[in-house]
Amino acid sequence: PPLYAVFGNPIAHSRSPRIHALFAEQTGVALSYEARLAPVDGFEAALDAFYAEGGRGANITVPFKFDAWRLCVRRSPAAQLAQAVNTLGWDEGGLWGDNTDGIGLVRDLARVLAADTHRPLQGQRVLLLGAGGAASGVLGPLIAAGARAIALWNRSADKAQALAARHSALAAQHGADLQVVLEPPTHWADGVINATAASLDGRALDLPDGVLRPAQWAYDMMYGAHDTPFVAQAHAAGASAWDGLGMLVEQAAQSYTLWHGEAPATAPVLATLRAELA
Numbered sequence: 001p002p003l004y005a006v007f008g009n010p011i012a013h014s015r016s017p018r019i020h021a022l023f024a025e026q027t028g029v030a031l032s033y034e035a036r037l038a039p040v041d042g043f044e045a046a047l048d049a050f051y052a053e054g055g056r057g058a059n060i061t062v063p064f065k066f067d068a069w070r071l072c073v074r075r076s077p078a079a080q081l082a083q084a085v086n087t088l089g090w091d092e093g094g095l096w097g098d099n100t101d102g103i104g105l106v107r108d109l110a111r112v113l114a115a116d117t118h119r120p121l122q123g124q125r126v127l128l129l130g131a132g133g134a135a136s137g138v139l140g141p142l143i144a145a146g147a148r149a150i151a152l153w154n155r156s157a158d159k160a161q162a163l164a165a166r167h168s169a170l171a172a173q174h175g176a177d178l179q180v181v182l183e184p185p186t187h188w189a190d191g192v193i194n195a196t197a198a199s200l201d202g203r204a205l206d207l208p209d210g211v212l213r214p215a216q217w218a219y220d221m222m223y224g225a226h227d228t229p230f231v232a233q234a235h236a237a238g239a240s241a242w243d244g245l246g247m248l249v250e251q252a253a254q255s256y257t258l259w260h261g262e263a264p265a266t267a268p269v270l271a272t273l274r275a276e277l278a
């Protein structure tokens, strides 16, 4: 069967092989999808070897999304804005790259918002925490989805400034107010998205009181068997909060559609993954 893989470092705990196997089973497509560990300074060589073995497409995760972006000869508008690629393929033109993280976030967030709060994403005031690879992938799609205002906060403000500058034309085009903030604003956002890696060390972000509050929503791009520190923090403040497992499934579904030309149903796959995490 045609060969696909996800590249990262670390990669052992990736759920992507499982998700793509479930999509393949559901749609009756024969494929093989592996998790591949690449050395931190050896992504290009690992990708070349994969192609030589018959690799047709790959997902890319931390820390190789920027390397992947650099290596592509053609990039989608989403990949170009993000300067990060999570989906690769080869065709007559060579190596192409896309970024499906943003569409994945927007689809899952729109779903949980509608189901749990009966609100659309359109018109919301959003505080986006972080300015690394994860935040870069989702800012453009959030603007395009109609968020009315986005405040971008990052521990290192210069990275937030660069990310906002790259998106200023898109924000103007959609009439969205995009601003970099030096402190997370209190009593301002309708919803807060955590795109920082802070909880990787198991700790919550140190947010001022009033950033997270009741009647608000919160979304963590991280996920786990138990509430993430950010989800727990948001619940404690009285907000509705969800983790990023649904985003993971949705970004995978969009990659799958790009490769195989068929959109899999995500709800049953998300339910299976959630059950397997527990």
Ligand code: ATR
Pocket: 062, 129, 130, 131, 132, 133, 134, 135, 154, 155, 156, 159, 195, 196, 197, 198, 205
């Ligand atoms: P990713 O691709 O997961 O976004 P990254 O590019 O390394 O990974 O970015 C990690 C993000 O988490 C950055 O926004 C980082 O802030 P800096 O740009 O200041 O490094 C943020 N981050 C990581 N640990 C953090 C912590 N303990 N508190 C706040 N932000 C943190």
